[in-house]
Amino acid sequence: MQTVAVLGTGKMGELVLSGLLRSGWPADRLLATARRAERASDLSEKYGVAVVGNAEAADKADILAVAVKPQDAGTLFDEIGGRVGAGKLVVSLCAGLTTGFFAARLPEGTPVVRVMTNTPALVDEAMTAISAGPHATAEHLDIAEQMFKPLGATIRVPESQQDAVTALSGSGPAYFYLLVESMIEAGVLLGLPRRTAHELIVQTAVGSAVMLRDSGDHPVKLREAVTSPAGTTIAAIRELENHGVRAAMLTALEAARDRARQIAGEMK
Structure with a gap:
């Protein structure tokens, strides 16, 4: 050994x-x-x-x-x-x-x-x-x-x-924690006790991750399975798109990748 x-x-x-x-x-x-x-x-x-x-x-x-x-x-x-x-x-x-x-x-x-x-x-x-x-x-x-x-x-x-790996999975847990934190705050705003909101969101995150890993389905397919016509989910997703959440995520990951490259350049 x-x-x-x-x-x-x-x-x-x-x-x-x-x-x-x-x-x-x-x-x-x-x-x-x-x-x-x-x-x-x-x-x-x-x-x-x-x-x-x-x-x-x-x-x-x-x-x-x-x-x-x-x-x-x-x-x-x-x-x-x-x-x-x-x-x-x-x-x-x-x-x-x-x-x-x-x-x-x-x-x-x-x-x-x-x-x-x-x-x-x-x-x-x-x-x-x-x-x-x-x-x-x-x-x-x-x-x-x-x-x-x-x-x-x-x-x-x-x-x-x-460098892309660093941006995506190396830093990735922080993005999920930020999302969960935001959803818990939203639950409190909607009238739920903080502990209840925490339990609801954390288990939802765990279950969703397991489905992504084990089903082999594309995330679009899994999202569409939750999104009924004229329902609550599509109303929420429209607001996320209106606020540029997808574009913000792309920009954030590019920033993380660029910072990794900058670190390498500083250390030559």
Whole structure:
């Protein structure tokens, strides 16, 4: 069994660490890094893994899962880049950063895989997109999938699509939470107790998502099944269209994609 080091155990790094443990990865084959001693102690106590410095992690691990903030990645690899040999695999979870960013800071031949997952990993319902970078083989992609499958579904995409993935599914949970928040507020406006509105909307969201996933039907078909002629649903949808909700969503996702590209440009 290979040793995995999670470099940067913020929210996403901790998700990866806990997912690996749930998948059966032995705790003695896992390392983590943390900036603060208090955080390191908490992680060690909670998960039973060794929390070490970045240099030690780079020396000992076969796979480096990089989960630091994008703006911290350059500093990290200034510290450890020379310690990462071609026999190690680098898996990046840094939004916006290309595999070329890491390749430029690593010894020639070091394989890099780029990953974008999302916060539903907390309940093992993440969507994770995986892309091969320089020198990454099908075997390296298999390893990355093995790491992230316990967190939910995985898909392989060309790296050129990763900024779009970031906009769509990486940031996607926030869009749904905003929609649910708005619908709950509408329920309160219509006279429902907040708790009742919350229960109604959350279960409706869960049920609708399961239907989308399991039926295989296009969302248009599922929407039309709810939309009776001259009924309540079509009246509401007309107002959504009048207020440009569809166009706003397209513009919002373009903005998220463009920000991912901007981050990459800032970090060259």
